[in-house]
Amino acid sequence: MFRLGGVSSFPLPFAGRLFFSPLFSLPPLASHLFARPNPSVSISSTSAASMAAPPVAKKARHEMEMFGDVRVDNYYWLRDDSRSNPDVLSHLKAENAYTDLMMSDVKQFEDKIYAEIRGRIKEDDISAPVRRGSYYYYERTLTGKEYVQHCRRLITNDGPASVFDVMPTGPEASEEHVILDENIKAQGHDYYSIGAFKVSPNNKLVAYAEDTKGDEIYTVYVIDAENGTPVGTTLKEVTSDIEWAGDDTLIYITMDEILRPDKVWLHKLGSDQSSDHCLYHEKDDKFSLDLQISESKQYLFVGSESKNTRSIFYLDVSKKESGLMTLTPRVYGVDISASHRGNHFFIKRRSEEFYNSELLACPLDNVSETKVLLPHRESVKIQDFQLFNDHIAVYERENGLPKVTVYGLPTTGESILQLQGGRTIDFVDPVYSVDSEESEFSSKILRFSYSSMRTPPSVYDYDMNTGTSVLKKIEKVLGGFDASNYVTERKWAVASDGPRVPISIVYRKDLVKLDGSDPLLLYGYGSYEACIDPSFKASRLSLVDRGFIFAIAHIRGGGEMGRQWYENGKLLKKKNTFTDFITCAEYLIENKYCSKEKICINGRSAGGLLMGAVVNMRPDLFRVAVAGVPFVDVLTTMLDPSIPLTTSEWEEWGDPRKEEFYFYMKSYSPVDNIKAQNYPNILVTAGLNDPRVMYSEPAKFVAKLREMKTDDNMLLFKCELGAGHFSKSGRFEKLQEDAFTYAFILKALGMVAPTSS
Structure with missing residues (x-):
């Protein structure tokens, strides 16, 4: 678990599907609320709500000293691990009330945006x-x-x-x-999420993992698939990693006191959780456990991983009494993932030498005897692979784009470990997203999902023998959506130290002038080697159909351009992430996609850190910034090993208990670098139950900004008191959050006229 959670929100397809007329007309009641942007008008200054005073957090001096350096945090008191301190809750509620008041003059417009977003959804669907x-x-x-x-x-x-x-x-x-x-x-829960839904091999039982708080601590229930009757006892305080090992056994993972997945267990149905057998305990606090079953369903793989090292254990499902066996020993800097076919394990291995990974195989009875199936290549990163009885599909990345290559695998003879052919699937858009889907191991059919910023999510079945693709399902977008109205592009900005940084762009060709007058929303993430591939989000049309350009900056720290792209944006090179983003913004301005008066930026979680860093570094460059559940108190958090994720993330950000990392981290940590200067209009969000980014980080960031900033621009903070890192759980609730965010952006740009509340 890490702060990647932000990836799956604002710019990506998982939050919802949604209505806005491609003719750029508004519903009659909303038409008077819309206007083209006028940067000379400050809507917030003309609104009655803007006269209200924002909450002022009390100051209580708290000194922290290290390496002779003293930091003063006047808002440290906002951190409460129990999340029940009445002073803290009172302050958060005051911030929410202030945000509601400040947005009340565009509430009617927000509701209209929500209506059009929801109107794009085919609500009854499969x-x-x-x-x-x-x-x-x-x-x-x-x-x-x-x-x-x-x-x-x-x-x-x-x-x-x-x-x-x-x-x-x-x-x-x-x-x-x-x-x-x-x-x-x-029913009866403010938050509800099922993190796993696993059907037993004989199709008679289902195990599902349930979270009712948003804290990502799950309870597992087993039910009869036909009548829903509970079977056996529940498993409490576990992760969402659960797998069947036969029809009567579950394998699951629990966490330690800092929510690090550290133990893997075997549970026999009908027994009590207290009698379960611990298969492995990972005691190194930089490592966490995960669980995966092979496509053949014959082996379970337990991974023990840090940010740059991963070793594998395996469990033979037919011989559970033998326990876990070591597939690959732990070697620092070597990252392993594995699966199974026939008499062999297949292994993807990354090392410092083979940084883009190589594909290997070894016999089940001699795991040290490996054979290279697909060698390391400088320009192609092996991201994942999917095994079939007669084929292997390899998910790769080249030149910043995903690709899928399918090879044949003989089942008998001397060439049993010889990849045959090599057919790459063609995709039509210049920028796009591809993900694997569940497929049958014995089948010749590979199922994958595809989308682009103008192509709704689509599920394809690909015949690996003939190379034929059949569209099985495409997400229906109501309201007259026509993909041909939209243009997607890939552009490249050049960083000051030389690398070319890819930018994915979408806009509506009949509305955008490309003369610098168009509004633009730029999204960024750039951490954990995460790939933010350009995908579809129907709610985004509520901006694009208002003449917005939407862009993604694929900055260093992410994985879009291969492993080295990630390595050059972490630890003591982390500032490359921020300067790359600034470079992309400057490129878009210089090339007339927008202007400083029209550029808005957004990022969540570690992407929220990006937002905090760049508004401190270049507040003059942006008009609006949205920071979702932002990781902004980097130095204080990374100095505290009692906080979830800290120990496991020293390999991502650095260990500030070492002087070099301390001062480097301090030089960009957003809370530590707020200064007396003008800032853009800023919206910050948080979740009270968030286990990845504690709510107090964004709360402190906003409190200090209120104290220090010298402008009158909007600064709003919205904390969900019944949710976690991924915010509210209902699909329409998520759409409401999009509508709120869009209303904030449009208000800050002067694109919506306020109404009396």
Whole structure:
């Protein structure tokens, strides 16, 4: 677990699907609220709400000294591990009330944005069905309901169904069975999330992991798949990593007091959790455990990983009594992932020498005897692989874009470990996103999902023998959406030290003038080797259809350009992340995509750190900044090993208990670098139950900004008191958050006229 959580929010497709007319018209009641931006008008200064005084956090001097350096944190008191301090809660509620007041004059407009966003959704829908044994499994959404139903249908035809077949829904179809309705389970909870939904091999049982607070501490329930009857006892305070090892055994992971996944357990159905057998305990606090099952379902793999080292244990599902066996020993700087086919383990290995990874195989009975299947390449990063009985699909990255290459694998003979052919799947957009989906191990069909910033999420079945792709499901976007109205581009900005930084761009070609007068929203992340590939988000149309350009800066610290791209944006090179983002913003301004008066920026979590750093470094460059659950108190957090994630992240940010890292980290940590200067309009969000970025970090950031900044621009703080890192859990609730954020951006740009509340 790490602060990657922000990746899955604002710019990406997971938060929701949504309506705005491609003719750029507004619903009648909202038309009077919209205007093209006028940077000379400060909407906030004309609003009655702006006359209200913002909350002022009390100051209580707290000194922290290290290496002869004294830091004073007057807002340290805002941190409360119990999250129940009445003074803290009172302050957070005051901030929320102030934010509501400041946004009350555009509340009608926010509601209209929400209506158009929600109007783009086909609310009653099903996901692309997945075949498991004798059933099709899928998720169903219902009109007006926040959560999904988990469903299945029995496959009624006698012979083996083609994977290309559409699941029958007519009179010949079997009756749909709802295994679990999250809408019912969520009743009485402000937050509800299922982190895992695992069907037993014989299709008779389901294990699911439930979180009702947003703190990512799960309870696992096992139910009968037919009647929903509970089976056995619950597993409490576990991660969402659970897997079946046969039909009567679960493997799961628990966490230590700082929420580090540190123990893997074997649980026999019918027994109490207290009697479960611990298969492995990871005692090094820089390492965390994860769990994965092979595509063949015959082996479970337990990974023990830090930020740059990963070793693997395996469990033979048919011989559980043998316990975990070591597949690869821990070697510092070597990162391993593995799967299984036939008599061999397949291994992706990264090392300092082979930094973009190589693909290997070894016999089950001699794991030290490895053979290279796909060698390391300087320009191509092996990101992942997916095994089949007769094929292997390799997910790679080249020149900043994902690619999928399929090879044949013989099942017998001397060439059993010889990759055959090598067919790369073609994609049509200049920038796009591709992800693997669940496929049948015995099948010739590879299933993957595809989208771009103008192509809605699409599920394809790809015949690995013929090279034919069949579209199985595309997310329907209502309201007259036409992908041909939008342009996607890949541009390159040149950093001051030489590297070319890719930028992905989308805009509506009939609305954008590209003369510097267009508003632009630039998103960035740049940490943990995460790849922020350009994908579709329907709610984003509420900006793009108002003439916005949307762009993603693929900055160092991310993984888009390979492993070295990441290495050059971490530890003592972390500032490259921030300067790359500034370079991208300057490129967009110089090339007439926008101007300083029209550029807005957004990032979440570690991307929120990016926001905090760049508004301190170049506040003159941006008009609006949105920092979601931002990791902004970097130095204080990384000095405290009692805080979740700290020990495991010393390899990402550095260990500030060492002088070199202390002073380098202090030089960019946003809270430590706030100064008396003008800042952009800023919106900051937090979640009270967030285990990844403690709510107090953004709270302190806002409090200190209020004290120090010299402008009258908006500074709003919104803390969800019943949610965590990923904010609210309901699909419509997430759309409401998008509408609020867009309303803030449009208000700050002067693109919406206030109304009396």
